[in-house]
Amino acid sequence: MTLAAAHPGFLSPTGVEIVFVLVGIATLAAAVVTVTTSKLVHAALWLVAALGGIAVEYLLLTAEFIAWVQVLIYVGSVVVLLLFGLMLTKAPIVPTVPRGHPSYGALRAEAREAADSGNRWPALAVALAAAATLVTVVVDAFRSSWIDVDRSVQGSAGVTGEVLFQHWVLPFEALSVLLLAALVGAIILSRKGGADAGEPAQGTEPGQGAGQGEQPGPTAGREEQG
Amino acid sequence: MHLAYPAVLAVLLFCVGIYGVLARRNAILVLISVELMLNAVNLNLVAFDVWLRDTLHTGQALTLFIIAVAAAEIGIGLAIVLLVHRNRGTADIDRLRDLREPEGPDDEPEAPAEQGHSAGRQTA
Known part of the structure; x- marks a missing residue:
């Protein structure tokens, strides 16, 4: 950042700012497509683009370790989990027809009806009102605040690891216990054991005992990534 | 870098997430929107951490914790959605309305006819 004056202006953006704004626009567009596509x-795939864009923003903010954690956890495992969830719940996949096909409009409307609920316009109104309010407040509050991204790297792996294991050890360990509990809970929730949960599912033997079937079921191993 | 850029981007991402949570019908799409909102908060935390030059790096530590909690949340959430789909045959949030308030004095809270199969099953 060129510190000719104490207050760098809006009219002389630096390279980092330009890249940040461009990546931000791409991220925002990917997010909008994520919540509007039918x-x-x-x-789920546009969510990958949005999360990857946020990882690039972390890199531009010199938080390198969080950027790579974002890529590993979100893009790597959360999106895979979501795709598995979409496939396991038999999400209504509408057959794609070319644009000139006579049933194109009907299929599109059906897909939109399956993905979006009826309160689309109130939701849009709420989101726009919240965006207008928050953008006004945030821009007004931080009009004269600048981040110095040139002086030193704030979030390299060394810095983050030092801080995390010197000052935040107890929350870190508590978080590992939480992850273990979530893992066990996800396995128990999603396995096809028991007399009542296995009945509408396909291909489960009924004589498996009262809720204590021993094999964890085919869906249990998938949850371990979470 | 001006602080307003990451702050405004986080606000806009959060509002996109709000729209997704309110407007989507499929439960997994709602979970995707929740992920967007969590990421907006993470971006805010990282930006303010870098701005304040905190020696404890509270923002980045909290961002890492939020990422871990979000991973746990998506695991549990998807397991619940799978269970609901297995029991009800649908993952549409609009049709899971057993716990709603009755609208009138003679309106029964359960409406088994519109639930398709496995009506009245409450073991979720």
């Missing part, structure tokens, strides 16, 4: 798998 194809469910496309929504």
Whole structure:
């Protein structure tokens, strides 16, 4: 950042700012497509673009370790979990027809009806009102605040690890216990054991005992990534 | 870098997430929107941490914790959605309305006819 004056202006953006704004626009567009597309798998894939854009923003903010954690956890495992969830719940996948096909409009409307609920316009009004209010407040509050991204790296792996294991050890360990509990809970919730949960599912033997079937079921191993 | 850029981007991402949570019908799409909102908060935390030059790096530590909690949340949430789909045959949030308030004095809270199969099953 060129510190000719104490207050760098809006009219002389630095390279980092330009890249940040461009990546931000791409991220925002990907997020909008994520919440508006009527194809469910496309929504998960556009989420990858949005999360990757946020990882690039972390890199631009010199938080390198968080950027790579973001790529590993979100893009790597959360999106895979979401795709598995979409496939396991038999999400309504509308057959794609070319644009000139006579049933194109009907199929599109059906897909939109399956993905979006009826309160789309109130939701849009709420989101726009919240965006207008928050953008006004945030821009007014931080009009004269600048981040110095040139002086030193704030979030390299060394800095983050030092801080995390010197000052935040107890929350870190508590978080590992929480992750273990979530893992066990996800396995228990999603396995096809028991007399009542296995009945509407397909291909489960009824004589498996009262809720204590021993094999964890085919869906249990998938949850371990979470 | 001006602080307003990451702050405004986080606000806009959060509002996109709000729209998704309110407007989507499929439960997994709602979870995707929740992920967007969590990421907006993370971006805010990292930006303010870098701005304040905190020696404890509270923002980045909290961001890492939020990422871990979000991973746990998505695991549990998807397991619940799978269970609901297995029991009800649908993952649409609009149709899971057993716990709603009755609208009138003679309106029964359960409406088994519109639930398709496995009506009245409450073991979720």
